[in-house]
Amino acid sequence: MKKEVTLALNFALNKGFQIHPDALEILERVDVKELEKVIKEIVRTKSKQNLYLINQNDLELFFGIKEDGELENDHRILFDPSEIITTAEGIDGYNSLFKSRFTKLKKIISNRPEAKLLKSIATVIGSKSKEDLYVCGLLSERKSERNITKLTLDDPTGSIETIVFDKDLQKTADSLLTDQFVMERLTLGRNGGYIVKDIITPNIPEHTSNRSKTETYVVFLSDLHIGSMYFMEREFNDFVSWLSSPDPIARKIRFVVIGGDVVDGVGIYPDQNKELDLLDVGQQLSKTAQILNKIPKNIKVFISPGNHDPGRRALPQPAILKKYNSDLWKNENFHMVGNPALISLNGVKVLIFHGQSIDDIVRTTPGLSFNKPAKVMRSLLQARHLSPIYGAYTPIAPELDDMMVIEDVPDIFHAGHVHVVDLDLYRGVLIVNSGAWQHQTPFQAGVGINPTPGIAVIVNLKTFKVFTKDFSLED
Ligand code: D5M
Ligand code: FE
Ligand code: ZN
Secondary structure (H helix, E strand, O other), X not given: OOHHHXXXXXXXXXXXXXXXXXXXXXXXXXXXXXXXHHHHXXXXXXXXXXXXXXXXXXXXXXXXXXXXOOOOOOEEEEEOHHHOOOOOOHHHHHHHHHHHHHHHHHHHHOOOHHHHHEOOHHHHHHOOOOOOEEEEEEEEEEEEEOOEEEEEEEEOOEEEEEEEOOHHHHHHHHHOOOOOEEEEEEEEOOOOOEEEEEXXXXXXXXXXXXXXXXXXXXXXXXXXXXXXXXXXXXXXXXXXXXXXXXXXXXXXXXXXXXXXXXXXOOOOOOOHHHHEOOOOHHHHHHHHHHHHOOOOOOOEEEEEOOOOOOOOOOEOEOOOOHHHOHHHHHOOOEEEOOEOEEEEEOOEEEEEOOOOHHHHHHHHOOOOOOOOXXXXXXXXXXXXXXOOOOOOOOOEOOOOOOOOEOOOOOOEEEEOOOOOEEEEEEOOEEEEEEOOOEOOOHHHHHHOOOOOOOEEEEEEXXXXXXXXXXXXXXX
């Protein structure tokens, strides 16, 4: 028997407790770091009840191995790109991708009354109408010149350059993301220009979220970066141990969602090797499996990849392939999904996206910053698209079907990537950016990214109350 186990048991024996042989068997399976704390807690509770026997049931309950039958933990995978990504080749593929994006978003906007008045760009260009004209398309260009903003829209019939004069409308125009879907109300200017009178985005409607019947909790994590020298191993292990602790919040957790950058990977950035503890992605994933396998068995874990994880870099990404580490696939509590993915936890729809596009959006949209990723996520919901900007940093695969369109309005929208915890509630959708478990890297320090690592974000799926628990150690 391990020394820590003997010590913890002696504590109970010295208090006059007996230990049932069944309980001993469980001690093989539990996290010894937590054992002392748990035994003390059991001794305290049972002394009050004048019960001096520690049995299997006590240990199972306090370690969270035993199901609290009351707490529901149903899950469904509603969307996972892993098995359906195809990658059409070259230009044809991108044409299909944009056509798919246009068609899907036009359908989304079609329930607006103005949508009935929509005309194709080719028709509008030939028109001499004095009436208002409605067009829609993907925003191929946004230019601000002196006092005006020019917006160019493309649809399958052509391209139109439109001009925004109105100051308030210019603000809306500036917040649009390149390649996002936009609808405009236009009038013909005296010298032939198309003047924008109104800008309409697909946006999400005011949303009444689905709720869990029971007060089951979910933890949102991302950006562990296991294998990096900066991975916060002690803090993360503390978090995993805490899941088995008697803490009343921990006792209600039945789901853990990990939104990518599980490992640091190899060859992701130039000179990354200098910052790696483990130089092989297989080793990094083995270590991941070792750590995550300590999560109690009554918790379901969903693992989605990010830009550091092995597999395809371009969006949408498939789940981390079995060939890199089958251990992650063997654990029946683990569910390996792609990026993005839509899952249902007790009926609550959770959209999981690593958040690669946040970089491009912050760099090109006035008023957004890396310190407030939830604001950026809000603009993704408004655009009804997870990664609109094409041709910048974020690689996008030429799929025939644009799987990055937000077709279903989620109840919770989870992303990571920028390593900053941030929360928001937008039209009834809970927005969570779940930070990181990696200290600030020299690169991040150089570009002024200030991470808030070591914080677990926990949501009560019945009330949507959010808790954060800080595991970062001061040293
Ligand atoms: O990205 C974490 C954040 O830091 C994200 O906003 C990108 C940015 N980042 C980090 N390293 C680089 C390099 N080398 N070039 C550009 N941007 C970078 P993560 O995906 O965790 O690396
Ligand atoms: Fe990351
Ligand atoms: Zn990332």
